Structures are given as C-alpha cells and as structure tokens.
Amino acid sequence: MNRTTLSLIAAVTVLAAVTGFASVRSGGEDGTSVKAAAQLPVERSSLLCPQPSQSDLAETAYTSYTPKSAGTEGKGTARLMPAGTSATDSGDDQGKSKKAKAVVTPQEPGKPATGDASGGDAPALVGTADGALAPGWTVQQTTTVDVGTGRGLLGVDCSQPDTDFYFPGASTAKDRSDYIHLTNPDDEPAVVDVQMYGPDGAIKSEVGEGIQIAAHSSVPVLLSTLTDTAYTNLTLHVTARSGRVAAAVSAADAKLGGDWLPASTDPAASLVLPGIPKDATDVRLVAFAPGQDDADLKLQLATSSGKITPAGHDTLHVKSGMTTSVDLKDVTRGDPGSLILTPSGDSVPVVAALRVTRGKGADQETAFIPATADIGSRATVADNRSKGSTLALTAPGATGRVKVTASAGSEGGTPVTKEYTVKGGTTLAVAPPVPSGLKGAYALTVEPVSGGKVYGSRTLEEKQGGVPAFTIQTLPDDRGTVSVPQSDEDLSVLQK
Incomplete structure (x- = not known):
C-alpha cells in the first residue's frame, strides 16, 4: 500500500471521528450493503x-x-x-x-x-x-x-x-x-x-x-x-x-x-509482453523473481492464428533474486506475436522485459518491450504519424473487442474511430486508423468494448539509411480516473 492510499485512509478516518458527519458505508451485521466506489476523472x-x-x-x-x-x-x-x-x-x-x-x-x-x-x-x-x-x-x-x-x-x-x-x-x-x-x-x-x-x-x-x-x-x-x-x-x-x-x-x-x-509492470505470476514485430531478427527475454521463491514459467507466443510454444523454450526457471535470460532468436518468423508468461508450478511473482532487434549486420536496431498491464478502462499513446505506426493487440484469454480512436492531428484533421476484434490467444497487428485530412502528429486511444482483457503496444518506425529504426511503447491504462469511496451523512457515529 503506497503513501497516497495511506494518507487518504487517514484523512477519511479523521473526518469521521472529529466531525461525526461523513461515514463510508460498509457491510455489517445489520445488512448494510457496501456502496461501490465512484470512478471520477482525476x-x-x-x-x-x-x-x-x-x-x-x-x-x-x-x-x-x-x-x-x-x-x-x-x-x-x-x-x-x-x-x-x-x-x-x-x-x-x-x-x-x-x-x-x-x-x-x-x-x-x-x-x-x-x-x-x-x-x-x-x-x-x-x-x-x-x-x-x-x-x-x-x-x-x-x-x-x-x-x-x-x-x-x-x-x-x-x-x-x-x-x-x-x-x-x-x-x-x-x-x-x-x-x-x-x-x-x-x-x-x-x-x-x-x-x-x-x-x-x-x-x-x-x-x-x-x-x-x-x-x-x-x-x-x-x-x-x-x-x-x-x-x-x-x-x-x-x-x-x-x-x-x-x-x-x-x-x-x-x-x-x-x-x-x-x-516492467508490478511483479505478477502471469505477464504479457505484447507486440513483437513480425520481422524481428533476435528477441531476448530477461526475467527476475524478486521474492523468496524460485519461479517456473511456461512460455507461449500468441501469434496471429493462436498460441504456440517457442521452439526449445517451453519453460523457464527463474531463481529467486537472480536475473535470468534466454535468447528466443527470430521467434516471430514473419508473423507478429506477443509473449505470454504463466506459472508452470506455484504462482511466484516475476518481472520481465524483451530486447527486440531488427535488421542485420551493421544495420541493426533495438527496442524494448516490458511486461505491461492490460488497457484497462482506456489506454492512450501519442506521436503517431501517417506512415510508420503499427498497433499490436493481444487477448491472452477470452476474445476481446476494442474501440480505437485516432485523434485530430496537431495541425489539423478530423478524428476517426474503428473497432477491432482480437480472438482469444492471438495477436492482431494493424496499421491504425488515421484522421481524415491529417496534418502533424496524432494520438491513439484504445477502449474496451466487450469480452476478455486486451493488451497492446504501438511500434513507430522510420528508415535511417539502411537502418530499420524503431521504438515500441506499451498501452497500459492511462489512469484517467480515480476510485473515490461513496459516503453519506451518518450522525449515529457520535453515539458510538
């Protein structure tokens, strides 16, 4: 629990104790139901x-x-x-x-x-x-x-x-x-x-x-x-x-x-690393178990058609407190994918990231994909261009449907919205929608519509001579809302 949460709890407690005016409703022997916290814009x-x-x-x-x-x-x-x-x-x-x-x-x-x-x-x-x-x-x-x-x-x-x-x-x-x-x-x-x-x-x-x-x-x-x-x-x-x-x-x-x-996202027993480009020439996984126990992980690649096991790398043993790496080489082989890590034994929290390489010889370039949270209520990524952007979406469990909105451009253009269905266990890589009449850079906003959790990333690329220069940003929830407990008047606290 972080300091902000502790401060909020302390403030609510002091308010209720000193004024006897506001109390947060909770379940109890009298059958009082718990009011759901409101999601309000930050x-x-x-x-x-x-x-x-x-x-x-x-x-x-x-x-x-x-x-x-x-x-x-x-x-x-x-x-x-x-x-x-x-x-x-x-x-x-x-x-x-x-x-x-x-x-x-x-x-x-x-x-x-x-x-x-x-x-x-x-x-x-x-x-x-x-x-x-x-x-x-x-x-x-x-x-x-x-x-x-x-x-x-x-x-x-x-x-x-x-x-x-x-x-x-x-x-x-x-x-x-x-x-x-x-x-x-x-x-x-x-x-x-x-x-x-x-x-x-x-x-x-x-x-x-x-x-x-x-x-x-x-x-x-x-x-x-x-x-x-x-x-x-x-x-x-x-x-x-x-x-x-x-x-x-x-x-x-x-x-x-x-x-x-x-x-990386917070330590967890299962992790998703979305959006490995289809032309990746080398992919290295680095994992770490911060707790007291070793972790045994099952490795799966969610491709455009379903989950597969990377050749020769079906499991990974991560010793407690030690950094473990494995070279997955050209694991995508012309088909974009996302790496999914799940426990093959006991559930032990881990963190992980991928180093992704594109190109060959002197014309190689690298980017990183850390394990990330799902898109949650809404995810946003800025600096998309008319060309060179790829949106990768993966649904590790059930099929999910999302709405993707391309904003107006920084110098002009009209927003465009499109929906995508991501089949369970697959990765969908698409050229994202582009605002009509685009001038300048624009942003992408991804929101869930129905179904299972969806994870995502955006690849931005441009040519630098013979070098396939690129960078990858993941798409966790943009934290646009905050959970605020519901409260109402309860003068009975003065008698307790």
Missing part, C-alpha cells in the same frame, strides 16, 4: 520526461495529448517545463529556479500539442496538468539520433512519479552505455537506492545507495559506475527512501543502436 496529473540524449545530433519531438473525458468542465491547464525552472508567466517565486518558457503547452482535450528540442543539452522536463487536461494526459518523447552509440529512434512515454520500479534488461556490457534517469517533481529532495541483480544475485554497490535528487531536478546515473563487472543482462530495482521520482533507463549500444527501457 483533477491533476504529473508527468516527467527524462533528458532525451547526450548526442549533439539528437532531434527530439514532444507530443502531448489528453483524450476527452466525461465529467470534466472547462479547458484546464497543462505545461511541460525544463527541470529546475519555473514558467515565465506563472508569477511564482521558486527561490533559485530559473525562468523559462514551457516546451509544450496543451490548450484543450482532444487535440495534440507538440514541441521540440535539439542537441545533447536538452533538459529533462517536469509537467503538470489540471482540470479537463488532467485525465489520461499522455506525452510521448521521440528522439532521432543518426550516428554514434545508441543511434536510431528512441521513444518513451513520459511517466508519473512513484517510489518503486523494476528494470529487467539493463546492462553494463562493454558495448552498452546504460543510464538510469531519476527525476524528482516535488518541492523537497528525494533519496533513491539503485540495487542491481545479475545472474548470481545482488551486486554490492555503495555508490547506488542514497542517491540525492534535488527538488525539481533530474539525475542520470551511468550503470557502469556502480560496478566494475561487465554484465550482459541485469535487473535494476529502484526504490525511493524519501520522496518520489520518475525513472527510465536509456540503453545505448555501440553496434545495435538503442532505445528507452521503461519499467
């Missing part, structure tokens, strides 16, 4: 974008989008500011923070807003949105680097702050330059521990303990400075002792390009 959102690149040749595009939500009024406000600065038009006094213009300033729900940055000095961004712009607010950061270590297309969803993250798939191999980016959105400093786990267990590193992140700032930490040993596959566990941060790993390879490695 009133404020925070997003943090890591420093895009250290390359002087980097070109970065930001695309912000908030889907229209029922129950919101007015336009709201939103802005993405360089970390450590305040807005020139805010009038706020933030001590020594520098004044700067917002990189992106969205104006209304349903229409993307864009911004850009160039070079290796582009800073991390701290963003807030309120009112009608808060529910489901999504920002995509997409960077193009043509040459050098980590060249390729690097994409990441700017993320909400939290206190606990797992990153299976990081590395300190000699060809890799991996950084963990830690960004603090709050007015107080944050203190963070970065623990690494290799194939033999925890890696001792005093340097990774007690990392200080000043208020409204971002710190990139080079993983090779935390250990003298080169590890091909690592799992990072990032925890905040105090405060909260956003965290993402920038993974750059001297030969295979690079991309952002987002955090």
